[in-house]
Amino acid sequence: MSTTEGPTLIPDDAAAQAMADREAKGKPRKGWFPGLGEKWNALPRQTQWLFLIIVVVIAYLLPILNPPFITTEPGNNWQIALAQMSVYALVAVGLNVVVGYAGLLDLGYVAFFAVGSYTAAMFTSPDSPYLHIPYLWTLPLAMAITMFFGVLLGVPTLRLRGDYLAIVTLGFGEIVRILATIIPAMKGQVGFQNVGHPPGTDAEGQPIFLNSNGTPWYWLTLTIIIVVLLAAGNLERSRVGRAWIAIREDEDAAEIMGVPTFKYKVWAFAIGASVGGLSGALFAGQVGFVNNQKFDIATSILFLAAVVMGGTGNKVGAVLGGSLVAYIPLRFTAIAEFKYLIFGAALVLIMIFRPGGILPARQSLLAYGRTAYNKLREATGKKPAPGQLAPNTGKGAGDE
Amino acid sequence: MTLLELKNVSVHYGRIRAIHDMSFKVEEGEIVSLIGANGAGKTTTMKTVSGLLNASSGTITFAGEDITKMRAHIRVVQGISQAPEGRGIFPGMTVLENLDMGSYGRKDRSGVTKDLDRVFDLFPRLKERTKQFGGTMSGGEQQMLAIGRALMSNPKLLLLDEPSMGLAPQFIRQIFKIITEINNQGTTVLLVEQNANQALARAHRGFVLETGSITHSGTGKELLANPAIKEAYLGVG
Structure with a gap:
């Protein structure tokens, strides 16, 4: 994959890279529900708004609902x-x-x-x-x-x-x-x-x-x-x-x-x-x-x-x-x-x-980069989105 | 035409003088290398040119304009861009976001897209990893990212502070090859290096820095052939 005239990784670097990749994958950045953030971003705008409106309505209703167990009464x-x-x-x-x-x-x-x-x-x-x-x-x-x-x-x-x-x-x-x-x-x-x-x-x-x-x-x-x-x-x-x-x-x-x-x-x-x-x-x-x-x-x-x-x-x-x-x-x-x-x-x-x-x-x-990124995605067509840690990347570099 | 000129520049950290009365010129289209040992004032020189440090005396002229008192973020817009020592990438941003930050001071959207293509041509590796976080990349990739990001402001003068630091020998050759390529595309390069051999071989002209002053200057080849420099910096006597 990286056999172009551009720089390629030497084995040491590739090994370090593989390790970094594994680490990056092993540590979900999005919290207790890995991928939740991505799923949320993938939802259509209307669904997001609908969900937010429900949350806001519940928030407004909290003082009236006075939900048992959650409530601070009788103490406060x-x-x-x-x-x-x-x-x-x-x-x-x-x-x-x-x-x-x-x-x-x-x-x-x-x-x-x-x-x-x-x-x-x-x-x-x-x-x-x-x-x-x-x-x-x-x-x-x-x-x-x-x-x-x-x-x-x-x-x-x-x-x-x-x-x-x-x-x-x-x-x-x-x-x-x-x-x-x-x-x-x-x-x-x-x-x-x-x-x-x-x-x-x-x-x-x-x-x-x-x-x-x-x-x-x-x-x-x-x-x-x-x-x-x-x-x-x-x-x-x-x-x-x-x-x-x-x-x-x-x-x-x-x-x-x-x-x-x-x-x-x-x-x-x-x-x-x-x-x-x-x-x-x-x-x-x-x-x-x-x-x-x-x-x-x-x-x-x-x-x-x-x-x-x-x-x-x-x-x-x-x-x-x-x-x-x-x-x-x-x-x-x-x-x-x-x-x-x-x-x-x-x-x-x-x-x-x-x-x-x-x-x-x-x-x-991203501001300008967003348009550039979309352009990039179109250009690469069916291939996995650029940068999505394609599994064969590390292997290709290791083959050098 | 002279792109950058330092005239009798001195820089102090508090009361400690790091650079003393330094003068040199960088002509348009050149690669100029500053070499020197640890503590010679290489990074200080770079930071003074990019504006992160203020000169305590002397003048700095860029493209005919006095920039001695100009703030660093304005110098970027004027055309001076730095890939800092130790790479200085944003670890929590992705490759693409890092590159995007490089174009922060620009208003021309189409130019930015064009420069992004240029960076991806120079560093195909970055194109493969647009969504990876800067902090999880290997040293060599971080260096590519730092140089690529510096290019995103479409600079007239590219400042590279120890691009070979901490890299494997094979990788150093590649980085230098790319630096020559960037220069061939029309960007003037001012380079600071401990790796004197590569830096001088690639440079049109070079300066040797010792404890805050320039002690030797000449073309890259002249300096490479100079016995004193050979002994002190090239590891042959």
Whole structure:
């Protein structure tokens, strides 16, 4: 097969190749259900949409269905649990942009969550002496403010790499928490009561969005998650997404491919931060109370654990990971005390047996190449698709 | 016509000087080899030309334009493309995705398809393995991929940093044959090598680098015949 005038493999190389091939085949990349991803991609578009719609409908029905066994009751209110899970899922989706796509280890993500929460609180709570605006306005405002903070943090620090970046972001997370403690206007531990909520009253004149009723908050957050997921999917497939993956894989190589790495790293930070801020504002609204106690390093690590468990770089995995991290302590109240111990152990186990997370990432990164690839497939006609590790390739090379 | 010119370029890592007052030219259509031992500054020179490192003094001119302060990703669009040392391929991307990344800075879709054909002509092996992950390929294939990917930006100047590193002797000959072929197709090549024999035999001109400065220069044949170089780099005395 490789007896053209082009380079051929010498036996040593061929042996190494055969080994690499075997390894590549022996390790299914697609998770517990090998080939599921390919099967999914092979389905017609309509079938995919149908399936997704069913999943989404079930997700919306969860608070009403209150499925036995899965439910967190009687220990915790199921609807409020769902609302909290959805906020964590949204956080994980945002952090996944930074850590998963661009490969920037951010240990201070809780800072953006905090900035979002405080934005919602300070502009809506009656405890705040400042300008008051309707709650829903604080959502875009929180995104804009956290995006600004993302750029502010990113521009000086994104010239650092790996461990150094992680340490600086860790510091940023602490700075925001400590500022919330020492700046009088942010009210430290006293915090802000009665954070606003979206408008609307039911038939009896009661507000729809109550702190004691998780269902509307869950629906609102779920809707936002779907919108954010669609946006993230588009980003993933765009030039920006390809640039992020390249930066994650090898930053210097990305730069000499013509990727403006610094610019796209700042973008990843800004976009990730804005989603973090959005989820913070939703959290503040749902809980109705914000003080400096919820934004510690441990929460940051918990967010990161959600992304890593779900599958770094996979947005659906992030939703799953975020939900799980919130769900497990609520469902199993007996072990809630030990949640960090359990998540720590779970992370270690996942890293050993499933380094890609529950749903490992695998994006298709082709833009121009896709047309080229199709052309290639047409050209080769009946032969197996090029590159599909044809079994006779190794043998042909060995015959040299 | 001079394609690339370095004039009195010095490069520092912090306070440590890696390259001192280096000047050389690469003419259009040439293969130029830089040879030298470990730590002589070969890779530093390459990174300075591609823009991954900044020169602390001196000027770099490319196609008549001063690029000393230009960022690396813009130099790619201008026509400088590098196959980095240790190959630097994206391990989690397939062969085709790696090649696709090589054309990241380009807007001309038809040109990209044409260059993809060119790369597949030069390296039929890559065509057989478009869907294989870069990280699972053998060393020789990764080198082909790195060179192929660098060609995808349709460069005027191709920078090759130790293309023979870690490869079997037979494979090294093939890689060098292909480098000559790429040059015949009209791409200027600047090559950095420890394998002085092959690198000088294939080159129009060569430079010998020692502790950050150029100590010898001449045509490939002249340098191959130079007794001092023979002794130091070619393993014959």
